[in-house]
Amino acid sequence: MSGIEVAAPAEDVVRSGWAVEGRRVRTMAGLALGLAGPRAYLAVSGVLLTLLVSSRVSSALAITFALCANRLVGWLAYPVLGRASDRTRGPAGRRAPYMAAGLLVMATCTWAFTVVPGYWPLVALVVAAKTASVVFGLTNLAVVPETFGKSRTVKAAVVVGVFGAIVSLAIKFTVLATWRTGDPATWNLAFRLAAVLMVAAAVVVLALVRESAAAREVSARERARPAVPWRRELLDILHAPNGGVLLAGILVFWAGVSATGYLAIVYFQKVQHAGAPVQTLAGWVTGVPLLIFGVGAGVLLSRSLTRKQVAVAAPAAGAVLSVLQFASTHIWQTVVLAFAGAPLFFAFVISLAPMILRLLPTYGGLGELLGKLVAPFSAFGLVFAFAAAWAVDRTGDYRVIWVFPAVAGVLQAVIMLWLWVPAGGERPSLDGLLERFSDWSLRQVTGGGRQLFGGTVTAADADAASLFARARDLLGDPYAGDDTAATPCAPGTVRSAPGKDLDP
Numbered sequence: 372m373s374g375i376e377v378a379a380p381a382e383d384v385v386r387s388g389w390a391v392e393g394r395r396v397r398t399m400a401g402l403a404l405g406l407a408g409p410r411a412y413l414a415v416s417g418v419l420l421t422l423l424v425s426s427r428v429s430s431a432l433a434i435t436f437a438l439c440a441n442r443l444v445g446w447l448a449y450p451v452l453g454r455a456s457d458r459t460r461g462p463a464g465r466r467a468p469y470m471a472a473g474l475l476v477m478a479t480c481t482w483a484f485t486v487v488p489g490y491w492p493l494v495a496l497v498v499a500a501k502t503a504s505v506v507f508g509l510t511n512l513a514v515v516p517e518t519f520g521k522s523r524t525v526k527a528a529v530v531v532g533v534f535g536a537i538v539s540l541a542i543k544f545t546v547l548a549t550w551r552t553g554d555p556a557t558w559n560l561a562f563r564l565a566a567v568l569m570v571a572a573a574v575v576v577l578a579l580v581r582e583s584a585a586a587r588e589v590s591a592r593e594r595a596r597p598a599v600p601w602r603r604e605l606l607d608i609l610h611a612p613n614g615g616v617l618l619a620g621i622l623v624f625w626a627g628v629s630a631t632g633y634l635a636i637v638y639f640q641k642v643q644h645a646g647a648p649v650q651t652l653a654g655w656v657t658g659v660p661l662l663i664f665g666v667g668a669g670v671l672l673s674r675s676l677t678r679k680q681v682a683v684a685a686p687a688a689g690a691v692l693s694v695l696q697f698a699s700t701h702i703w704q705t706v707v708l709a710f711a712g713a714p715l716f717f718a719f720v721i722s723l724a725p726m727i728l729r730l731l732p733t734y735g736g737l738g739e740l741l742g743k744l745v746a747p748f749s750a751f752g753l754v755f756a757f758a759a760a761w762a763v764d765r766t767g768d769y770r771v772i773w774v775f776p777a778v779a780g781v782l783q784a785v786i787m788l789w790l791w792v793p794a795g796g797e798r799p800s801l802d803g804l805l806e807r808f809s810d811w812s813l814r815q816v817t818g819g820g821r822q823l824f825g826g827t828v829t830a831a832d833a834d835a836a837s838l839f840a841r842a843r844d845l846l847g848d849p850y851a852g853d854d855t856a857a858t859p860c861a862p863g864t865v866r867s868a869p870g871k872d873l874d875p
Contacts, residue, residue, distance in 0.1 A: 394581050395824045398518045399527065401467075401579025402511070403534035408474040408572025409511070411565035412481060412504055418647045419561060420484065420497070421636040427490050431634055431763035437494045438633040439756050441501035446750035450601070452506050453742030454735060456513070458594045464582040465590055465738075466514040471577035473507030476500065478569035485559045505745065513737040513835055517586035519823065520832035526823050585833035590736075593836075599734035601743065608730050612850050613791055617727055620786045622751040624686065627693075627779025629752025630759040631772045638769040645702040653702050657709045664710060669717025677797040678722045682787040685719035688712060690780030697773040722799050725846040733843075737835040755779065796849045 424437045452469070459465045480500035487493055519527040582590075608614050631638075639645040645653070673681060692712045699705055732743045759772045831837075 392824055394583070395519060397579045398514075398581055399530060399823070401576050402515070402527075402531050405470070405474075405511075405572045405576040405580065406531065406534060408477070408569040408576075409504065409507060411568035411572075412477050412500070415481060415484075415562055415565045416500070416504070418636050418650050419558070421633045422640065422647060423484060423558060423562075424493065424497070425637050425640075427493060430760075431637070431769070432757065432760035433490065434637060435632075435634060435756050435760035437490070437497055439629075439753060440494055441498040442749040442753050444498070445502055445505060446746045448502055449505055449509065449745050449749065450739055450742035453509055453738035453740070454598070456510050456738040457590070457736030460590065460594070463577060464514075464580075464587070466510040466517070466582060467577055467580040469510040470507050470514070470580065471573040473503040473510070474569045474573035474576065476503035477507070478566040478573065481562050481569065482566035484562050505749075509738055509741045509745070512741060514580060514582060516835035516838060517582045517589070517737070517833050518580075518828075520583070520585075520828040521835065521838060522832055523823055523828075530823070583828045583833050585828045585830045586835075588830045589834045589836075593736045604732055604734055604743070608732075611730060613726055614730055616786060616789045616791075617723070617730060618747075620682075620686075620783045620790075621727070622747060623779050623783045623786065624689075625748050625752050626755040627689075627776035627783075630755035630775035630779070632752070632756060634756075634759060634763065634769065634772045638772060639702055639705070642769050643700065643702045643705070649702060653706055656706055661709060661713050665713030665717040668714035669719075669721050672714050672718035673721040673799055676718065676722075678792050678799065679787070679790055679797075681715070681718045681722040682790050683784050685715040686780040686783035686787065688715045688780075690777040690784070693773045693777035693780060697770050697777075725799065725849040728845060729843050729848070731839050731843050733839060735836065737838065740836060740839050793850050799849075800847070 421434070421438060424434050428434060428437075456465050456469045459468065461468060477500050480496040480503075483496055484493065487496060515527050515531070516524045608618065636650065639650050639653075676684065689712060692708050696705060696708055699708065732740050734740075735743070755775045759775045762771045762774070763769055
């Protein structure tokens, strides 16, 4: 396994210089201030929006449809709009118009959430807002490497992230202070404050955010390049080693998560009697602390268990935890279960990440690539989500939503029995990985020739789409050095030679 490269390829090395480029300074300010918009939307689009919808209708299926209907169009809209942004030309560049338009749509819909009467107008607003939110997110991700160059992306993301965290905390504090779950009269302020912040963010983004001159050169090349049919790319992924197994397993996992999705918020309120402030606090507890604990314990598990053992055990354990969640009575029991499941979840990610990364899409600009990455998750989660909502309506018991992730966990565990692990690749190679990653991150932030506002961004450095190609090999090739056929064995068989599977 090659690990993480700490030096950029020759064609990506930036030209150093100490002159400050005004375009990058303005873009940094625009991105940092512009984060107020999506942070404000996130503050109201989760718990608060779900509770608002549930105040209009009592049917779980109706609540789920309102909050998930955007996926019916999103699976196609995201790659289409991503490709459109890749090929857009104009004085504001490729990404800023889509970012600003997304924020304005989100703002309009958010302001109107508490104003429009009835159910179906609210559904239409939610669909528009959620679709616009994803479009903003995709183009926002793309503009950072295209403005500052791939060699400065981490440094730029750190600066933007610090400002975003401050904005996020301020907004969440305001929401918690103004929202009263049992008093609908207090709900307007939270949504309208968020809408005002989104409008302000849209103006800032459109006025300040600009991609680099080198990115415009890359854009011209992208417009001249013929588009590759998506069907061809899907076939390439399915024919890759473990392509069908990993894709099916991940999508089944996502379907299980989506089954509880928004209904879990109503479940916490109705069954565990946890209002918006308590749910928000529980979300903070299961945020960074859970990440730190899960990654640390996950590394230890991935060293102790083989890839296939982790691939099967993690979803099976998730099924058990879902059953325990069914019997829980307090939201802090849910927090404990989250910490119990985190080690195996992160062990799964650590063990299988090198295989999963090799299934990333490869054709198109960064906007299209991100859209194609998001699209299948947008579509596949609908089946279990609607089934869980139907079950709640039939039984009148919100606890039944946890049956579906339990079923998904069992299905994923069975699917993972077909995972093919090449000889010598039973465990991920983690030796020195954290050190190499730390060194790489440090070079990104402090390395010479990577001045955030100085130096020249070359066309190769601004070609953000190549990040997907690099990501495929980020953790090395888990199949390198194995000369057997790249096809999975059936459960209960042993690969003895290329193309030959024998019963044990």
